[in-house]
Amino acid sequence: MSTRISFGQISNRILERLFQNYGKLEDIQQQLATGKRIQKASDNPVSVSQSMGLRSEIDQYSSFQRNINDGLAYLGTMDTTLQTANNLYQNMRERAIQASNDSNSADSRFFIGKEVRGMFDQMVALSNTTFKGEFIFSGTNTQEPPYSMRSGEAMVKTVPGLLDSPFGGVGVPSPLYDIQATDSGYTQGYTTAKYLIPGTVRADGLTEGTDFTVNYVQGEITYLTPAAAAAAAAGIRVTFDWLRRSEKDLDGAQNREIEEGVIARINSTATEIFGNETQVNAWEAMINLLDGALNNKPGKIRSAIDDIDTAMHRQLGALSTSASRVLRLESTQIRNDERTIYTTKLQSDVEDVDFAKAVSDFNMQQAIYDASLKMGARALSKSLVDFL
């Protein structure tokens, strides 16, 4: 039996094919217009999931790059500061050797001492270096300088009140409590003053050297004469400059995530560079040098030279740590760059249109559509009626 073909059948089929062909044409057109192979999840669900993952990864790499760049800038500041500090140590050491010479008079030592004092202040300033307004040697307490010069004031009494410094008697070293000590934000309180600056200690009516001596590093005053002791027992005021170390924790680590799950530390802390109170630290060395120079104590100067060497070594250690951190960050940066490029390429492979292919597909599809339109028009117009 030959198949019956009705008019409706032909027109339906032609229309259906036209729609199909036009739909395909539209798909390719949209790909070409946006440059993306995937417009929506259903275009290729697996690719879409992949593409979302890749986007997230690329985004993460750019986060890591920002972290690294920030870290490198930070380390740059730290590096410059440590180099300057190193030069300062060298100069200080030269002056110390000069001052230790027995040929020096007390006066020339005193003048070297004045010069060393300038260097000391410069070192304090270096310890207060900031990056983007934050103190880089304060660990994570970046709002507060690690060391600061203070003008202290202590009231000495036999029976001390809460804020008064105790009087221990003739020949007994007694601590000095600085009642002026005002930490940032605190209105009152006292702090045991240590690291006093030689040449700045004044006690009412008493003379340093004859009436009293001072252990600058420990911050202790010792009254030498009964007269001085009597004055102190009655209550005297002692003023002094001292180097105050922040009471905050200065050992906090500044970390940056530089690769997925890889945390790199970028800061060296005041303790790592200058040493803590139980170690032979930089400040102790410098104060001893100052003491030796200003008060003409060659022995103290000589021992201070060794201490300065120790401090310098510690500081050089911090410098090389910082340099190795720069290297680590830089090599990670290169790796991250490569990963970004690779992942971006991968993303492009997943998402982007192959233009040459898409254009040729488009042309082919257009030809097919044209053909289906022409043939449709012809087939529909034919009928036996034409020949009757």
Place this chain on the structure above:
Amino acid sequence: MGLFDGLSTGMRGLHAAQTAIDVTGQNISNANTEGYSRKKIEQQAAAISHDMFGQIGIGVEVTGINRVRDAFLDRQTWEMLGDKGMLAEMDVAYTRLESILREPSDDGLAAKMNEFWASWQDLANNPADLAARESVKASTSVLTDVFHSVYKQIEDYGLSMNNPLVQKVETVNSLTGQIQALNEKISGMEARPGEHANDTRDERDLMVRKLSQLVDIQTVEDPNGRMIITSGGNLLVGPTSSMKLETYGVERVLADGTKSSELKLRFTDSGKVFAPRSGEMKGIMDARSNVLNDYLMQLNSLAKSLVTEVNAVHLQGYNLNRNTAVNFFDPTKVKANDITLTDSILADAANISAAENGKIAVVSTFNPAGGIPAVTAPDLDLKAVNILYRDLVSGSVQIKLSDGTILAEGAGKDYVVDYEKGVVTFLNYARYAAGDTVSVNLSYYTTGYSGNGNGQNALLIGQLRNKKSMAPGADGEPTQSISSFYGAVVGRLGIEKNQNTSRLETKEYLIAQMDSEQAAIAGVSLDEEMANMIKYETSYQASAKYIQTISSMIDVLMAI
């Protein structure tokens, strides 16, 4: 057999050709009428018995005009149409969902989530910087806005699906009513023997076809030509009446407790609940109740994980105001439609806890010298012997009077504490007197607060990006991170949509095939009609010629 019989034979031929031409005309005119089946004339040779020659022909007889249609194909098509209607409605919903989620793109949920994590990394670099804090706040607000908007759009779309459902119920009622009326007409007409209600049947088939797209149907024709229609065992069109449907609202509670209202179907008369098995109505109800709600729940679990994970880390950290145990997201709002920052962070970006914990020492009770100071005296410094307590752990100070009464802390209550400076201001001298001994309980940071420059906690939150916290596997361990979970949701949507689309395309192809088969049987072929027209025209001319011949034969006879 006489000459005059020949005239009547010719007449019959003329009449048959005339009827056939009429049918052809009807077919040609209705070539484009929806649901029209071509009509075919049935004719047979008429004969009478002759006592000498046996049976003798007396011409042609038109025995009927039948429509040509395959009823079995129709029933199959109707079934397919139900599936197609359902899949088509689902397809609309999937397409809409896809456009709401807008993935992959630069402004969808995934992109905003990336920005959110990146802002934490930036904060970790600059924890003391208020701008970095504001940026975390801003990227979070954008993220929560996108959560809300995506959720709201899906929810609104679900609600808006109730309207077409109402319309479709009206259409079903109207169709069943019309089919019922046509049933009456057909059974009335066909009660007369030999009569076929061809065109009315075409009309009814068309109605049934429309009905089959809306709801799954089974059809049976009774001996009187009435079509009885049932759906899943429920009578829609009975022998004497049609059953009306109506919608009614119910509250639906999802597995995660989310409530939504939706319409369901029931019979107006009996009140019996009606659940279609396929058709557009089923498609709408499924898309709304299952598909959309499922994605809403996925979004909710995404939001919940985000809130839980970020808060868990954030609570451990310390903010610029030295407080800990502060939530980042409001812990009471864990759904995609209400996820939001806590008020304290909205009010002040300094409350974002970027710093890690300091070292805490707990101090047991001590009695400050002097007890409660006089109203006019300076506030009480918290100090024991010669330790001055500062950097206290927020909220840790508890003051007890000697009689054991515990004082209340807070503005307008008994005392307030400056936790940074370690100073207590007494407010309510009606409860105590100056000089009263008090014992104080507090905790403080031995090494001080870890500092504004500490970004460790922000770093930990930034690292949550890759933490697997969702979709527990067989061993109960989470298998996906928040971001990859969302990626999987989008991927699943694509796969579900593609499955649905390919099923839909299969049904559409089958329906097109069956329609084509039916068109081959029932459709009008103009060429065929033209050929028939010429055939019957010639036949008419021949019959007329035959009558003319008989007539001239009669003339010859009369002239004798």
